Amino acid sequence: MPDQESPYRLDAALYPEIAAVGGLLRALDAEFERLGVAPRARPNLEPAQAAERSVTVGDGERHTKVLLGWREPRIWVSIRTGRLVWAQGFAPDLAVAADTAARWLGGARAVEVAAVWPYLGSVRLVEARERGDVVEAAWLSLHDNHMDDVVRARLHPFLALAFQEPRLRRLRPFTSHWTLCFSRTVTYPWSRDCPSVDPLLEPGTYRVLAADGRELGVADAAGCLALVLAELDATAAGPPDA
Structure with a gap:
C-alpha cells in the first residue's frame, strides 16, 4: 500500500489542477458532479489536511479509498468491502478514479469494475479473489x-x-x-x-x-x-x- 505514513500536505507542483480546487476531497466531489452521481468523498486520515490527498468514498462496508502519491504523481485507488481489498491500482487520472468509485458504490461486482478499468488488475485476478481462491x-x-x-x-x-x-x-x-x-x-x-x-x-x-x-x-x-x-x-x- 503506497505512502500511508507520508506527509499529509498536497504537493501543488505534482498535482496543480487538484491543488487549484483545494485538494483531493473537492476535486473528487467535482468529478462526481460531472458524472451526475451522488457519492461524496470524506477525509481518510487525520488531521484535516488529509483531505488534500487521501480520501474515502462511501460510508458503509462497501467503499473506495483514493490516495495521491507524495513522491511522484500517482493516484492509488482501491475498492473494498470492510477491510477486504478486491482490486487496486494506479488510476491514469482523477476522472477514472471517480468513475471507478461510482461503479463500485453503484453496486457493480469487483470483476465488472476491473473489466472496465484494467489498471485495477486482471479480471482473472479479481475472479480468484471473488471465489476465495487465496x-x-x-x-x-x-x-x-x-x-x-x-x-x-x-x-x-x-x-x-x-x-x-x-x-x-x-x-x-x-x-x-x-x-x-x-x-x-x-x-x-x-x-x-x-x-x-x-x-x-x-x-x-x-x-x-x-x-x-x-x-x-x-x-x-x-x-x-x-x-x-x-x-x-x-x-x-x-x-x-x-
Whole structure:
C-alpha cells in the first residue's frame, strides 16, 4: 500500500489542477458532479489536511479509498468491502478514479469494475479473489505485477517459470522484504518448511535458501527453479535412513 505514513500536505507542483480546487476531497466531489452521481468523498486520515490527498468514498462496508502519491504523481485507488481489498491500482487520472468509485458504490461486482478499468488488475485476478481462491490470487498478483512493484519486477524472471510449475502452484507464495517465500498453509501462520528465493543485485540471478537458512545455491531463473523443486522433493521425502 503506497505512502500511508507520508506527509499529509498536497504537493501543488505534482498535482496543480487538484491543488487549484483545494485538494483531493473537492476535486473528487467535482468529478462526481460531472458524472451526475451522488457519492461524496470524506477525509481518510487525520488531521484535516488529509483531505488534500487521501480520501474515502462511501460510508458503509462497501467503499473506495483514493490516495495521491507524495513522491511522484500517482493516484492509488482501491475498492473494498470492510477491510477486504478486491482490486487496486494506479488510476491514469482523477476522472477514472471517480468513475471507478461510482461503479463500485453503484453496486457493480469487483470483476465488472476491473473489466472496465484494467489498471485495477486482471479480471482473472479479481475472479480468484471473488471465489476465495487465496493461493491463485497470490500467484496472479505476483506474476502479473500490474502495479509495477520493484520487488516483484526483480523476481519476475523466476516467477514466469515458477508460474508454470504445478508443484509450486499448490503452495502459497508471499514476499518478505526482497525474499520470495512459499507456504503449505494458505494464511498466516506460514508453514516455514519451504525453500525461499532472494533476488541478487545482478538481474536475473537468485540465491536459494532452505527453510533452515542453509544456502542451496546461486543460479539464474531456470537453475533457481531446479534448486527449489529439488529441495521440495527432499523435504517431502524426509530425512535419509540412518
